[in-house]
Amino acid sequence: MTLHVFTGPTLSADEVLSSAPDAVVHPPVGHGDLLRGQITPGDTVVIIDGLYHQQAPVRHKEILLLLEREVHVIGCSSMGALRAAELHQCGMVGHGRVFEMFRDGEIEADDEVAVVHGRGQDLSARNTPLVNVRWAVRVAAEAGVLTAEDAAALVGVCQDLHYTERSWRMLGLHLGRTGRDPGVVDRVVDFVRLHPEHASIKRRDALDTLARLDELVEHPAGVVADAPWRNRFVFEWDVAHRGEPTSEGLVSDVDLIRHHQLFSEDFPRIWRLFVVGELTEHRDAGPEEGDLAAHWLAALGVSSIEQLPCLTAAERSTLPLDEAVLRALVRGFESPRALHDLRARFPWLTTDPEAASQVRTALSVNADTWWRGRERLVDRLPSARLTRLLAELWGCEPSTEELSVAARDRGFVTLDDAVDAARTRFLAHQARTPQGQRPRWKVS
Numbered sequence: 001m002t003l004h005v006f007t008g009p010t011l012s013a014d015e016v017l018s019s020a021p022d023a024v025v026h027p028p029v030g031h032g033d034l035l036r037g038q039i040t041p042g043d044t045v046v047i048i049d050g051l052y053h054q055q056a057p058v059r060h061k062e063i064l065l066l067l068e069r070e071v072h073v074i075g076c077s078s079m080g081a082l083r084a085a086e087l088h089q090c091g092m093v094g095h096g097r098v099f100e101m102f103r104d105g106e107i108e109a110d111d112e113v114a115v116v117h118g119r120g121q122d123l124s125a126r127n128t129p130l131v132n133v134r135w136a137v138r139v140a141a142e143a144g145v146l147t148a149e150d151a152a153a154l155v156g157v158c159q160d161l162h163y164t165e166r167s168w169r170m171l172g173l174h175l176g177r178t179g180r181d182p183g184v185v186d187r188v189v190d191f192v193r194l195h196p197e198h199a200s201i202k203r204r205d206a207l208d209t210l211a212r213l214d215e216l217v218e219h220p221a222g223v224v225a226d227a228p229w230r231n232r233f234v235f236e237w238d239v240a241h242r243g244e245p246t247s248e249g250l251v252s253d254v255d256l257i258r259h260h261q262l263f264s265e266d267f268p269r270i271w272r273l274f275v276v277g278e279l280t281e282h283r284d285a286g287p288e289e290g291d292l293a294a295h296w297l298a299a300l301g302v303s304s305i306e307q308l309p310c311l312t313a314a315e316r317s318t319l320p321l322d323e324a325v326l327r328a329l330v331r332g333f334e335s336p337r338a339l340h341d342l343r344a345r346f347p348w349l350t351t352d353p354e355a356a357s358q359v360r361t362a363l364s365v366n367a368d369t370w371w372r373g374r375e376r377l378v379d380r381l382p383s384a385r386l387t388r389l390l391a392e393l394w395g396c397e398p399s400t401e402e403l404s405v406a407a408r409d410r411g412f413v414t415l416d417d418a419v420d421a422a423r424t425r426f427l428a429h430q431a432r433t434p435q436g437q438r439p440r441w442k443v444s
Contacts, residue, residue, distance in 0.1 A: 003213070004039055007048040008123035009115050010077050011206045019210040027123065029079065031056035032241030034066055036250070044217055045070040048206045049123075052110070055400035060087060061234050067091040072217050075099065076209040077202040078113040078129075093216050096205025098131055107131065113202065114163040125165045133158045135201035140191045150184045160242025232336030239339045244356065248363035253350040255359045257339055258421045260349055261410045262393065263358075268409040270349075274335045274342050276326075291320040296329060310408060312401055331408035338411065369427050381426055386419045387427060 005016050006029035011027040026033065030051035039045060045066060050058050063083060064297045066073050067090065075084030076096040084094030085102035094103060101107045112134070117128040141151040157174045158166055168189050176182035192199040194403055209216065243252035260267050280292055300306060305316050305324045310331035315324065335341070343350055391398035394406045400415070407418040 001042045001044070002040070003044045003046070005046045005048065005210075006033070006050065006080075006393070007046075007206070009117040009125035010048050010200075010202045012123075015207075016210065019207065020213065028117075029058045029426050030054075031058055031062070031235060034058060034062045035238055035241040036245065037242045039066060039071055041070045044074065044213065046209060046213070047073065047075045047080035047083060048077045050083075050208075052079065053115070058083065059237070061229065061231075061232075062237060063087055063092055064090060064229060065234065065238065074209060074213075074216050077206045078115075082110060082113060095209045095212065095216055097135070097201050098205050099129070107134070111163040113157070116164050127164060128168060129202065130155075130163065130166060132200050132202060133168075133171070135167065136188055136198055137194050139198045140188045143191065145187050145191045146184050150180070153178065153180055154184065154188070156433055214390065235337035235340040239343060243350075246360055246363070248360055248367060251356055251359050251363070254339060256350045256352065256355050257342065259355045259359055259425070260352075261412065262390075262421055262425060267411070270346060271342075271411045272326075272330050274345055274411075275330045277345065278333070278341070279329060279336065292326045292329070296325055297321070310405060312405055315405075327405075327409075333406060334413055342411070358425075358428070362425045365428040365431060366424060378423060378427060381423055383419055386422045386426060387415075389422055389429070390415075390418055393406075 003020055003023040004026060005020065005023045006026045007013070007016055008028040015024050016023055024038075028049035028051050034045065057079065060083065063073055064087070072093070073091070074093045074095060075081055076094065077086075077098055081094060081096060081099040081102055084092050084099050087226060088094045088099075088103060094100075098113065103113075108131075113129050114130045115129050117123050118126070133283070137146070137151045137154050140146055141148055146154075150261070154175065157178065158171055161170060161174065168185055169426060172182040172185040175185060186196055239253045239257070241250070241252060243250050243255065245251075260270075264270075264311065276292055279296075296302075302321075302325065305311070305319065305321055307326040308316075308324050310328050311319070311324060315327065319327070349355075369377050388398055390407070391403055394403075394410075395401040396406050403418075404415045407415045412418040412421070
């Protein structure tokens with residue numbers, strides 16, 4: 001069992017490790033970070049800080065997926081407190097004053113905890129979050145350092161500032177413009193300098209959470225609702241964000257499945273086995289293909305091959321009706337959780353070391369290859385060239401009809417989906433051909 005702590009501006013990695021020496025410390029959590037695969041059942045996740053401006057924030061249903069997998073998820077201080085207030089009835093555990101303020105409706109806006117911070121190794125805050133100002137002013141007023149009226153005015157001025165502009169210095173400037181004594185701010189600053197424990201309620205909550213982990217893990221958790229909270233995005237995220245981080249980027253399960261879809265000669269057979277299994281799972285008929293064809297012939301009332309979609313002209317003139325029905329069913333199959341369930345049925349698709357090596361190579365080539373003024377070539381590849389590559393790979397004529405059915409035979413919903421998948425693999429594939437990279441492509 002492993003403790004994972006997502007933090008940044010609120011606590012440094014060294015501060016986390018001084019309280020929890022065995023913790024695995026991660027940067028502020030963003031969308032997809034909880035699903036990478038390094039978090040397993042029985043682990044504990046503490047969310048302190050999270051991203052929200054530079055990229056999509058951690059989704060509620062990502063946390064629900066962890067809870068469903070029997071991972072303890074605790075939130076405090078910042079993004080963690082916000083998500084815990086929203087999910088404490090579903091099993092996420094919240095702790096600290098900031099969490100209580102959000103839970104009880106004392107504060108509501110996300111920007112109460114928002115901070116600007118650096119990237120890379122320096123994640124220190126560049127501004128003072130509103131919730132820290134609110135807490136310091138409250139404690140200072142209770143200590144008689146300022147009046148309740150001045151305290152309310154300070155909080156009001158801070159609320160009117162954009163979160164990126166919030167600091168004690170800016171508060172003094174804007175308070176003076178309201179006609180009030182800007183020296184009020186200096187008195188609060190002097191107070192928190194003498195009482196640093198009140199300077200950051202976010203920091204205090206985070207340290208207290210780490211100190212009470214044993215107690216919090218034993219906290220009786222709620223239950224993830226039995227209601228159908230999973231939507232297509234949940235299944236897509238679980239495949240798209242699970243994988244192996246590398247220096248070139250994440251090698252995700254989707255990347256590995258797409259590699260097999262594009263390059264594995266045997267993949268149409270795998271996809272057909274999968275679809276037949278999916279279509280027979282939810283009815284009384286057995287899994288035999290002939291039985292499946294007969295079932296759907298009766299269910300659809302099909303009496304002529306001309307009534308079937310997703311077939312080429314040649315197939316309509318040569319295929320027996322049963323086989324034509326099966327091909328139409330396989331090519332017409334669409335499911336929001338198809339790749340998720342395909343991974344479950346054929347787990348080797350995402351554990352193939354050769355496929356992983358090829359994907360890493362493609363990511364590396366894409367990162368190093370440029371075209372004209374250092375614009376990324378991969379983003380400018382013409383669709384017509386990618387379409388020709390697919391025709392070469394799959395051994396068919398580059399006509400829209402033949403390529404479209406070939407793409408569907410490999411699990412792509414449309415030919416455009418196959419073209420998009422080929423885009424990120426094109427340069428690496430060309431580098432392996434006898435001709436290699438074309439002269440106009442410069443590798444930096």
